[in-house]
Amino acid sequence: MSEPQRLHPAAILEFFIHNIYGLLKAALPLLIVFIAGNSFKWLLLAAPFLLSLFVLYGILYWFRYVFYVSEQELRLEYGIFKRKKRYIPFERIQTVQTSAGILQRMFGLVKLQVETAGGGSEAEFVLPALSREKADALRQILQVGNRILENHTETDASIKYSLSTRSLLLLASTSNGIGVVLSALLVVVSQLDDIFSDLDIWNKIAGFAEHLVAGKLSLIVLFVIALLLVAWLFSLLGTILKFGNFHLVREGNNIKISRGLLEKQQLTIPIKRIQAITVVEGLLRQPFGMVSIQVVSISNTGEKGEGSVLFPLLPKQKIVPFLQEVVPEFAMSLQLQGLPARSRTRYLLINIIPALVIAISCTFLLPWGYLSFILLLLAAWLGNSQFKDAGWETEHDKLLLRCRRLDRITTIIPHRRIQSLDVSQNILQKRISVNSLGVAVASGGAGTYVSLKGIEDEKNDLIINWFD
Amino acid sequence: MRQNPEQRIDSRAIQCWRWSAIIKSFFLFFIPAIYYAATHLWDWPSWITFVLLVLALTDAIFSIFIKPGITWRTWRYDVSDQEIDLMHGVFIKTHTLIPMVRVQHVDTEQGPLLRHFGLSGVSISTAAGTHEIPALADEVAATLRDHISELARVVDEDV
Numbered sequence: 001m002s003e004p005q006r007l008h009p010a011a012i013l014e015f016f017i018h019n020i021y022g023l024l025k026a027a028l029p030l031l032i033v034f035i036a037g038n039s040f041k042w043l044l045l046a047a048p049f050l051l052s053l054f055v056l057y058g059i060l061y062w063f064r065y066v067f068y069v070s071e072q073e074l075r076l077e078y079g080i081f082k083r084k085k086r087y088i089p090f091e092r093i094q095t096v097q098t099s100a101g102i103l104q105r106m107f108g109l110v111k112l113q114v115e116t117a118g119g120g121s122e123a124e125f126v127l128p129a130l131s132r133e134k135a136d137a138l139r140q141i142l143q144v145g146n147r148i149l150e151n152h153t154e155t156d157a158s159i160k161y162s163l164s165t166r167s168l169l170l171l172a173s174t175s176n177g178i179g180v181v182l183s184a185l186l187v188v189v190s191q192l193d194d195i196f197s198d199l200d201i202w203n204k205i206a207g208f209a210e211h212l213v214a215g216k217l218s219l220i221v222l223f224v225i226a227l228l229l230v231a232w233l234f235s236l237l238g239t240i241l242k243f244g245n246f247h248l249v250r251e252g253n254n255i256k257i258s259r260g261l262l263e264k265q266q267l268t269i270p271i272k273r274i275q276a277i278t279v280v281e282g283l284l285r286q287p288f289g290m291v292s293i294q295v296v297s298i299s300n301t302g303e304k305g306e307g308s309v310l311f312p313l314l315p316k317q318k319i320v321p322f323l324q325e326v327v328p329e330f331a332m333s334l335q336l337q338g339l340p341a342r343s344r345t346r347y348l349l350i351n352i353i354p355a356l357v358i359a360i361s362c363t364f365l366l367p368w369g370y371l372s373f374i375l376l377l378l379a380a381w382l383g384n385s386q387f388k389d390a391g392w393e394t395e396h397d398k399l400l401l402r403c404r405r406l407d408r409i410t411t412i413i414p415h416r417r418i419q420s421l422d423v424s425q426n427i428l429q430k431r432i433s434v435n436s437l438g439v440a441v442a443s444g445g446a447g448t449y450v451s452l453k454g455i456e457d458e459k460n461d462l463i464i465n466w467f468d
Numbered sequence: 469m470r471q472n473p474e475q476r477i478d479s480r481a482i483q484c485w486r487w488s489a490i491i492k493s494f495f496l497f498f499i500p501a502i503y504y505a506a507t508h509l510w511d512w513p514s515w516i517t518f519v520l521l522v523l524a525l526t527d528a529i530f531s532i533f534i535k536p537g538i539t540w541r542t543w544r545y546d547v548s549d550q551e552i553d554l555m556h557g558v559f560i561k562t563h564t565l566i567p568m569v570r571v572q573h574v575d576t577e578q579g580p581l582l583r584h585f586g587l588s589g590v591s592i593s594t595a596a597g598t599h600e601i602p603a604l605a606d607e608v609a610a611t612l613r614d615h616i617s618e619l620a621r622v623v624d625e626d627v
Contacts (some may be wrong), residue, residue, distance in 0.1 A: 298595075419596035422564035424557065440596035447596025467565060468550070 001069040001141055004077075007062060010107040011129035016058040017103070023054075067127060069141055074114060076125055088125055092116045094273050094298050096142055097123070098135055099265040104128075110135045114142075143254075159325045161311060163246035167290075171313040172239035173232075174284040243312050250326050255310070269310075273297050275417045275441045276448070277310070277330045279319055281408040289316045293323075296443045323412075330412050332398050336391035342432045343454030347387035348380060355379035382406075392437070392452055392459075394466045399439065401452050411450050417441055421467050423460055429453075435460045472563075473546035473553040481603035484585045485536035493528035500524055545601050547612060549619060552592060554599060570594045571620035576609045592616065 024031070034043050057080070065078045074093070076086045097113045104111055112135050114125035130138075163171070244261035258266045276296040285291065293310045314322055323331040355375040362369035386404045393400040399418070402410040419440045429435060437460060438451040455463075500520035507514050538558050546553040552566040572595060576588045588609035591600040604612065 418567070419570045419594035420564055420566040420599065422562055424560050424562035426560040430561075440594065442595030447594075449596075464565065467567075 004066045004068045008129040012058045012062045014128045159250040161248040167313045172236040175239045276413040279410040336393040338391045348383040351379040351383035433457045473544040482536045489531040574616045
């Protein structure tokens with residue numbers, strides 16, 4: 001590995017596809033103009049030229065894409081016209097991830113990504129096509145070189161957790177992705193409109209809607225339900241593809257996660273890079289007594305709740321054993337001290353007042369608007385559970401905070417991971433002598449802030465003393 | 469009970485903030501002025517000019533005459549070997565503790581107004597964000613910066 005290495009030649013294909021895709025995305029309007037403007041012939045003539053140009057570019061790019069290991073650094077040199085060199089010292093590496101997409105699978109290869117704490121959603125070091133042996137060798141070197149990724153191979157009795165099919169189905173059917181999928185569907189529909197503008201899709205839908213309003217309200221309801229069902233099925237499928245085949249292994253000082261049905265993802269999280277652990281009890285999953293365990297780590301590439309999932313679905317009573325086995329560094333009993341009764345009113349008001357405003361404006365603006373006063377009951381219920389669920393506890397080197405917005409979130413933060421702690425008090429809180437506690441923890445970008453409102457003054461002093 | 473921090477920020481800060489508020493308010497008055505001009509060109513309701521004017525005036529009075537004094541009076545800080553302790557705010561009083569070992573780097577910064585008054589701001593960065601002490605005398609700020617950076621260097625951990 002100390003010799004400069006090239007990627008597997010399949011990378012040429014990857015670069016080629018990537019570039020063509022980029023060009024198509026950028027030049028799509030131009031392309032449509034060409035096709036519409038009868039210049040189709042010219043396009044056909046130009047295509048072979050363009051394609052061979054791209055193939056040539058891909059080959060050159062592959063030829064100049066070189067990586068090697070030297071002086072405890074991972075080095076990458078690439079670029080045809082503008083040479084770029086990227087050196088990453090081993091001790092700055094946060095995670096090493098391998099995955100295999102369709103292209104990689106065709107050739108029996110893997111893609112290797114190395115992340116550092118630097119911002120940005122892309123990994124800092126990407127090797128798109130690598131033979132399995134080379135990837136393993138590189139991993140080995142990184143693990144030996146990086147004292148944090150250090151591997152204790154002598155402890156063979158490693159801990160394993162897998163997601164059962166039943167859990168996967170439950171996870172998928174209660175995933176909160178419905179809204180996302182629904183908006184994606186709407187985007188697709190609006191795109192269809194652009195493409196088939198002759199078909200007048202919206203006029204048809206409008207006609208359809210008029211037809212419905214003309215007396216068949218139940219059909220609208222059916223339509224909406226059907227739409228929601230489709231969205232739900234999509235999100236179900238998405239979750240199954242993403243989290244299918246989920247395995248977690250604790251090996252020495254690392255946690256290794258592999259998941260994915262179509263695209264297999266492998267992720268290594270060094271324990272020392274974990275800043276905090278959160279137990280998330282989703283509103284939909286709470287009735288089933290299921291939680292998901294997530295980590296706050298320095299570099300979270302990808303969307304929130306994706307790269308940071310430690311285990312997607314776990315029965316409540318297994319949380320403590322899971323933590324003790326997989327991350328004993330963070331294990332603590334989840335018993336906590338609640339808030340004083342005098343904070344309850346605050347929690348109720350802060351939810352009820354906005355609901356009241358909405359309900360009143362609905363009553364004035366909409367027919368049947370006074371039905372929205374049901375919101376008040378929901379808000380009161382939410383406020384009450386937010387108050388009941390909020391709490392905290394300290395255990396010699398760990399802080400436990402729990403609060404609820406909609407989901408109930410319990411956060412375990414080791415003392416040495418707290419970047420700063422603040423206590424704030426507004427005038428209203430001063431009158432009943434309670435405080436808000438806030439804790440900042442490092443994570444990708446600006447950091448994560450966990451807060452708890454309405455703790456008694458004396459208890460707050462206890463926490464500050466613990467912090468000192 | 470924990471001792472509250474005691475160091476105050478420089479009292480020249482009040483004058484400095486006052487001037488900065490005056491400049492800001494000057495630009496703020498452009499909004500009613502432009503709207504007033506617009507009512508002549510188009511048929512827009514003229515009472516809004518009045519509302520905008522009152523809003524701009526209230527903001528000017530508050531930010532020029534009231535806010536700088538209060539902010540100065542409520543700001544306190546302390547730097548010990550172990551931690552940095554910041555306290556500020558009127559309606560919401562915030563007390564922030566930053567352990568010295570978590571400090572990544574310290575900056576002093578100075579805009580044209582601050583420079584005119586011989587003041588500098590000190591900002592303290594951790595891995596999870598930046599905290600600022602807004603206005604200290606240049607020498608005090610420089611000493612504090614060096615002091616904190618000296619203390620923070622003692623323990624070098626990863627993040």
